[in-house]
Structures are given as C-alpha cells and as structure tokens.
Amino acid sequence: QRTLPPLNAVRAFEAAARLGSFVAASQELHVTQPAIGRHVKVLEDNLGTSLFARTPRGVVLTTTGQQYYEQVSAALQ
Numbered sequence: 001q002r003t004l005p006p007l008n009a010v011r012a013f014e015a016a017a018r019l020g021s022f023v024a025a026s027q028e029l030h031v032t033q034p035a036i037g038r039h040v041k042v043l044e045d046n047l048g049t050s051l052f053a054r055t056p057r058g059v060v061l062t063t064t065g066q067q068y069y070e071q072v073s074a075a076l077q
Contacts, residue, residue, distance in 0.1 A: 005046040012039030017069040021058055
C-alpha cells in the first residue's frame, strides 16, 4: 500500500523548487528555514530519492526533483 506524502512537505518542496531557495520558501510559507529543510527531508525519505543537490550556494533540483516538481506544481495549481 502506497501512502501519499504529507501535504506540508509537498508544499515546502514546491515553494523551495519554484523559488530556488529554502530561505525564500520559508519566508513565503511563514515557517523557519530549518522547517523547510525538515519537510523536504521527510518528502525525500518518503519518495526514496534526493530531490535537491545541496551546494555551498544553496539548493539545486536533481533530475528527479525537476520531474517531481513539474508533476507537483501542476497538481497544486
């Protein structure tokens, strides 16, 4: 049985992917930046894959992350 990931985790991921930043996502969603990181980690654990590559300059979507973002952003519209 497959369960859906938590909606807050999906929303945090969508905002971070769209804005290209956990900080910007935290400001938009009115939560702390570590909370965005935790939500994304929960989602990555739920999906069993990395959605972002962490770099010194911030986060960049992985190929899988980009594909997931396209599906999620359409679903959240």
